[in-house]
Amino acid sequence: MMHQLKNTTLIQQLATTSQFNHQFSTNLATKADLVLISAGDQVVTQGKAADTLWYLARGRTKLTTTLANGKIALIDFFTTPCFIGEMEFIDHQPTYTFTVTALSDCWCFRLPVAPYRQRLLQDSHFLQQLCQYFVHKNYRNIQTATRNQSFPLVQRLAAFILLTAHNDQYTEKNTQVAEYLGVSYRHLLYVFSQLVKDGSLTRTHPGYHIINHQYLRSLAYDVQHS
Structure with a gap:
């Protein structure tokens, strides 16, 4: 299940400890909702409208995709802190390309895309943070492939x-x-x-x-x- 949390102290604490505030040139923590997603539930679902940019502040998730033959493939795992839905945001995809499922109870910041898209696309600091995140993700994928051989x-x-x-x-x-x-x-x-x-x-x-x-x-x- 997904529950929106209203605890102002918790929101401020997680925004700081997860570095959510540092991802943007301006403070968008006040514009984002903090939600708790129970273990086993989906954060985003493949094929559903990609109308939200997520930020995992606490918890663990896995990334899967459903293939044309109905088979589900396990792709990757995410731990804090990280964005979810950032590829769809950058590529302006109308639906999520993958499914992300909570492995543990997850606290996520939820930012609606429509009101802030242009603002974020003009935010050089945010784009730099995303570039670094993509590099780290690619490096992690290389490490995973190397471990499978070593x-x-x-x-x-x-x-x-x-x-x-x-x-x-x-x-x-x-x-x-x-x-x-x-x-x-x-x-x-x-x-x-x-x-x-x-x-x-x-x-x-x-x-x-x-x-x-x-x-x-x-x-x-x-x-x-x-």
Whole structure:
């Protein structure tokens, strides 16, 4: 669910700690709503009107796309702070190109596009911030591709579980994860079974419950710090 928050102190605090105020030449925090999006709910939906520029101030999200054959592909993950819907804003797309789903409870600033489009497109500081964000996103994608070639699956899967789990519960779909990590479905299930056998995870429905955080963190350390 999505709830608009009216707590002025919280709004000011998140606008400062997430650096939302620093993204623009003028203070647009007073023009944006702060909303809380529950884990599992969608921030933006592919094909829906791209009428809002979002800014993730707290929480974790994942990016997916629905292909022409109905298959859902896992593409990327976003953590704070970051924009959501910035590509559609810059390219003036009428609808969102991808779906962004909250992995945890997310606090987002919501700025309507129509009243501020021209103002933002003339804001050199905002455009510079977006350019830096695009560069960092591209660099992160390169890192992800490099990790898929450089680290064993058990290490990459441990990092993936820690990133996507909510309240110690992991529920991602194996077919999507196998494609994202660049491995076979069978290989992925084998590594999951090994993590269950060594006591790191226990099988639940759906997904897995984390039992041994310390061991998963030790496996994931090199991946997370590469």
